[in-house]
Amino acid sequence: xxxxxxxxxxxxxxxxxxxxxxxxxxxxxxxxxxxxxxxxxxxxxxxxxxxxxxxxxxxxxxxxxxxxxxxxxxxxxxxxxxxxxxxxxxxxxxxxxxxxxxxxxxxxxxxxxx
Amino acid sequence: xxxxxxxxxxxxxxxxxxxxxxxxxxxxxxxxxxxxxxxxxxxxxxxxxxxxxxxxxxxxxxxxxxxxxxxxxxxxxxxxxxxxxxxxxxxxxxxxxxxxxxxxxxxxxxxxxxxx
Numbered sequence: 760x761x762x763x764x765x766x767x768x769x770x771x772x773x774x775x776x777x778x779x780x781x782x783x784x785x786x787x788x789x790x791x792x793x794x795x796x797x798x799x800x801x802x803x804x805x806x807x808x809x810x811x812x813x814x815x816x817x818x819x820x821x822x823x824x825x826x827x828x829x830x831x832x833x834x835x836x837x838x839x840x841x842x843x844x845x846x847x848x849x850x851x852x853x854x855x856x857x858x859x860x861x862x863x864x865x866x867x868x869x870x871x872x873x
Numbered sequence: 874x875x876x877x878x879x880x881x882x883x884x885x886x887x888x889x890x891x892x893x894x895x896x897x898x899x900x901x902x903x904x905x906x907x908x909x910x911x912x913x914x915x916x917x918x919x920x921x922x923x924x925x926x927x928x929x930x931x932x933x934x935x936x937x938x939x940x941x942x943x944x945x946x947x948x949x950x951x952x953x954x955x956x957x958x959x960x961x962x963x964x965x966x967x968x969x970x971x972x973x974x975x976x977x978x979x980x981x982x983x984x985x986x987x988x989x
């Protein structure tokens with residue numbers, strides 16, 4: 760069984776600063792993928808970034824990077840140079856290799872302050 | 874190339890009525906998934922379908938909920954005799970294959986069901 764834990768229900772960050780959203784996971788599968796999604800107030804799920812369990816380097820996508828620490832089973836999302844439009848819910852998810860299910864965390868609500 | 878299309882975006886039903894949510898996957902995708910998001914929670918897997926087949930419905934409530942993905946037309950999530958606890962956002966997603974660990978699935982914009 761897999762599990763995702765997001766311990767920060769809410770976070771604040773000043774505009775233009777960096778912020779880290781925590782995600783820890785639990786899985787017994789040797790191969791898996793980790794994902795981050797953004798859900799703005801309009802409700803849609805926006806894919807941000809993906810990290811494979813065997814990827815040697817941390818994933819980056821523009822202002823998003825994933826701080827992947829496999830031994831600690833953590834996959835924190837780092838948003839650099841925060842913008843007001845980054846205010847949203849952020850969900851971490853995991854999927855084991857060969858499967859078709861995402862297991863989502865409960866999310867972190869980020870508020871960017873002007 | 875249109876994304877995953879869901880409709881309606883918002884649906885209001887009285888208790889006891891039926892709700893039908895539709896999902897058209899991305900072009901070329903034959904794998905469809907439905908997830909439910911209760912208020913202030915993350916998404917929870919409901920069902921996985923391929924054309925004309927239900928592959929895994931382990932996340933579906935045993936009663937009142939059903940899903941289909943016919944050979945022609947969209948996937949349908951049907952909720953009979955809705956209750957207030959069914960109020961949630963229902964997301965459809967699609968993928969080109971059934972192994973999504975190394976491949977993202979593409980979500981629709983969601984359908985928000987409110988039961989009054």
